[in-house]
Amino acid sequence: MIGIEPQKPHSARFGQETAERQALAPELAAFFKKYWFFAGIVLAVLGGFAFRGLHGWLREYDVLTIGIFVAFFITGLTLDTSHLSRQLRQPKAPLAAMISSLIFIPLLSWLLARSVFPHEFVLGICIIATAPVTVVSGTVMTALGKGNVPLSLFICVLGNFVGVFTIPFSLKLLVAAGGHVNLPVLKMLAGLVVTVLVPIALGTLFQSPLKAFQSRFGRAFSVFQQSIVLLIIFNAVAGSGANIRAAGAHLPLLLAFIICLHAVILAMNYGISRIIGLDRPATAAFTIHTSQKTLAVSYLVWSGHFASQYPLALIPGIVYHLTQMIMDTMVAERFGKLSDDPYTYRHK
Numbered sequence: 111m112i113g114i115e116p117q118k119p120h121s122a123r124f125g126q127e128t129a130e131r132q133a134l135a136p137e138l139a140a141f142f143k144k145y146w147f148f149a150g151i152v153l154a155v156l157g158g159f160a161f162r163g164l165h166g167w168l169r170e171y172d173v174l175t176i177g178i179f180v181a182f183f184i185t186g187l188t189l190d191t192s193h194l195s196r197q198l199r200q201p202k203a204p205l206a207a208m209i210s211s212l213i214f215i216p217l218l219s220w221l222l223a224r225s226v227f228p229h230e231f232v233l234g235i236c237i238i239a240t241a242p243v244t245v246v247s248g249t250v251m252t253a254l255g256k257g258n259v260p261l262s263l264f265i266c267v268l269g270n271f272v273g274v275f276t277i278p279f280s281l282k283l284l285v286a287a288g289g290h291v292n293l294p295v296l297k298m299l300a301g302l303v304v305t306v307l308v309p310i311a312l313g314t315l316f317q318s319p320l321k322a323f324q325s326r327f328g329r330a331f332s333v334f335q336q337s338i339v340l341l342i343i344f345n346a347v348a349g350s351g352a353n354i355r356a357a358g359a360h361l362p363l364l365l366a367f368i369i370c371l372h373a374v375i376l377a378m379n380y381g382i383s384r385i386i387g388l389d390r391p392a393t394a395a396f397t398i399h400t401s402q403k404t405l406a407v408s409y410l411v412w413s414g415h416f417a418s419q420y421p422l423a424l425i426p427g428i429v430y431h432l433t434q435m436i437m438d439t440m441v442a443e444r445f446g447k448l449s450d451d452p453y454t455y456r457h458k
Contacts, residue, residue, distance in 0.1 A: 147336050151432055154340045158347025165348035174338070174345055174413070178406050179309050181335045185245045186313020187324055188331060190263060197264035206386055207243075207265045207400040210379055212276050215403075216240045218378070219371060220284045226367060231360065233285055234423035235371075237411050238430045240280045241403045242273025246335050248399035251438050255445030257394030265399045270310070270407075274302040277411060298415060305410055342409045343428050350421040357422055368429045372437055375401045394445040398438050405431040 142149070158165075168174055197204060219239035223232045243266055252262035278295040317324070324331070347354065354361075379400045383393040408427040416423050 150340045151343060154344040155347050158344045159351050162348045162351050165345055168345050174341060177338045179305055181338045182306055183309035183313040184331045184335060186310035187317060187320060189314060197260060202386055203261055203388055203392055203396055204264055204268050206382055207396060208272055210382055211243055211269055211400050212273060215375055216280050216284060222371060230420045230422050231426055233420055234426035236281060236284045237423060238403050238408045238427035240277050241408045243269040243399055244402040244404045246332060248402045251398050251442040252395045255394040255398060255442035256449040257445060258391040261392055262395040262399045274306050301414055306407060339405050342405055346424045346428060353421045364426060364429055368433045372433050376441060390449060398442055402434050403430060
């Protein structure tokens with residue numbers, strides 16, 4: 111006779127299910143805390159299509175311009191400058207990073223894109239390619255990869271300072287080679303200085319008076335800066351929703367192109383780091399941070415000089431930003447594992 115297992119009382123089953131849900135809650139919270147930005151990108155894109163009327167309000171009240179100014183002020187406020195002087199005495203890596211980020215990457219991107227895409231997407235790829243390195247994510251991912259964080263910070267500071275001055279001229283040369291675009295170089299330069307360099311300098315000056323404030327709200331500052339990126343994506347989709355749908359056939363090709371482009375850039379920067387003889391932590395910082403591009407500065411350039419005539423030109427920058435966040439997280443995790451096995455790194 112086959113025994114039949116007695117069923118648990120309803121109250122016991124209910125208690126077990128409640129315990130399982132309670133055990134799952136911390137895991138879900140940890141997952142959301144780690145990947146909230148990626149979920150935010152999806153919501154920003156969907157929200158841009160659903161609430162297109164907010165685009166005019168954001169533009170009328172200069173919400174993004176003010177938000178980007180505040181974000182760069184926070185960058186200056188939270189910037190750790192204690193190790194920068196030592197990096198100045200070791201200029202090999204920062205100099206190579208500037209050459210790669212502001213010369214090699216724009217040229218490579220333009221050469222590859224011009225034979226694949228129409229002029230508007232080529233322009234967009236040039237805008238993101240000429241932009242300086244990221245401010246927050248590059249350093250965070252360098253730390254994740256157990257890399258040289260002071261070097262990453264120095265690449266960030268130097269890249270954004272030099273990039274403000276190179277963007278107008280590099281972009282003018284690249285777009286002039288691909289077609290006639292009226293680009294007011296000096297006006298663009300002045301706008302970038304006011305919106306990028308001035309708030310960073312002000313934030314640095316206020317580090318001492320606001321030290322306690324900075325320590326208390328450091329996490330909130332990071333969330334705010336990333337939220338500005340989400341708002342940029344929302345605004346771009348809301349203002350160009352109809353055009354994005356019309357260009358839908360190009361989007362899969364653009365995504366594939368950006369993935370391949372970023373992979374080539376990562377490989378190039380890794381190769382440069384090995385050629386100039388960087389150690390493993392410096393190689394991680396150089397490879398990751400030099401390969402990244404900031405969407406905030408790209409938005410300032412696009413919205414100030416190209417948005418009305420080329421509404422889709424920011425789309426490549428958005429795709430590149432999403433791609434670098436995913437790919438560079440994987441690269442950083444790989445560097446982190448290699449740091450635990452130096453023999454593997456030396457014999458790669």
